[in-house]
Amino acid sequence: MNSIWTIARKELSDSLRNRWLMAISLVFATLALGIAWFGAAASGQVGYASTPATIASLASLGIFLIPLIALLLAYDAIVGEEEGGTLLLLMTYPLSRSQLLLGKFLGHGLTLALATLIGFGVAGMAIALLVEDVAIASLAVAMARFIASTVLLGWGFIALAYVISVRVSEKPIAAGLALAIWFFFVLIFDLMLLGTLVASQGKFSAELLPWLLMLNPTDIYRLLNIVAFDGAAQLSGVLSLGADLPIGAFGLWVGLVLWFTIPLAGALLLFRNRRI
Numbered sequence: 001m002n003s004i005w006t007i008a009r010k011e012l013s014d015s016l017r018n019r020w021l022m023a024i025s026l027v028f029a030t031l032a033l034g035i036a037w038f039g040a041a042a043s044g045q046v047g048y049a050s051t052p053a054t055i056a057s058l059a060s061l062g063i064f065l066i067p068l069i070a071l072l073l074a075y076d077a078i079v080g081e082e083e084g085g086t087l088l089l090l091m092t093y094p095l096s097r098s099q100l101l102l103g104k105f106l107g108h109g110l111t112l113a114l115a116t117l118i119g120f121g122v123a124g125m126a127i128a129l130l131v132e133d134v135a136i137a138s139l140a141v142a143m144a145r146f147i148a149s150t151v152l153l154g155w156g157f158i159a160l161a162y163v164i165s166v167r168v169s170e171k172p173i174a175a176g177l178a179l180a181i182w183f184f185f186v187l188i189f190d191l192m193l194l195g196t197l198v199a200s201q202g203k204f205s206a207e208l209l210p211w212l213l214m215l216n217p218t219d220i221y222r223l224l225n226i227v228a229f230d231g232a233a234q235l236s237g238v239l240s241l242g243a244d245l246p247i248g249a250f251g252l253w254v255g256l257v258l259w260f261t262i263p264l265a266g267a268l269l270l271f272r273n274r275r276i
């Protein structure tokens with residue numbers, strides 16, 4: 001455990017030195033405050049609209065931003081060490097491959113978690129202080145749920161980045177695959193699902209379709225943050241299929257947890273079998 005924590009501290013200190021933590025926190029805080037006050041500008045309203053509307057808008061933005069940041073943070077975790085010649089050096093220490101990878105995951109995960117907590121936490125406190133009639137308790141619960149789900153979503157994409165990093169031998173390839181994963185889950189997956197619905201002309205199993213949303217962590221994330229307020233009433237597009245999921249909020253939380261534990265386990269297995 002000491003070895004894992006040593007690697008984690010090194011990754012965390014690197015993030016602080018490279019200004020990753022500060023930059024991500026600032027981006028999150030700025031976007032959260034901007035959405036809170038100007039999210040309803042298109043409808044002619046400037047100012048804080050409501051907690052559900054703010055969280056829904058933040059979640060819609062989060063599916064684009066969080067996966068991209070997580071992938072950029074971790075895509076070169078192993079292949080970067082190998083290209084830099086430090087991976088062989090690390091392996092000369094009394095450190096197993098599993099400890100190295102878990103330490104890096106802990107370090108990157110803490111970086112993302114701290115940035116999320118600071119950025120969105122500051123935004124939540126600003127809303128509580130500046131908006132007169134906001135329900136503090138409701139805002140606190142909503143922000144806590146949003147921050148926790150955002151962290152889990154980010155961890156999922158960090159784990160996916162590790163799968164790439166332990167599998168390839170060059171950083172440019174890792175970067176390209178990371179971008180491809182982002183495109184697939186954020187942009188392409190829902191289009192494929194809608195295309196399947198249209199092409200099948202209603203013949204696709206109605207019981208199976210809602211479960212397909214669980215194959216995309218960004219859909220689980222949006223469902224979790226939208227359904228928490230108004231149930232299926234606010235679901236639109238492909239997310240409307242989520243109204244038929246029988247698992248509830250607890251099942252969605254479990255889904256997000258599985259989305260980082262399973263890829264992380266896969267990355268550990270691949271790394272153990274990798275030739276260095």
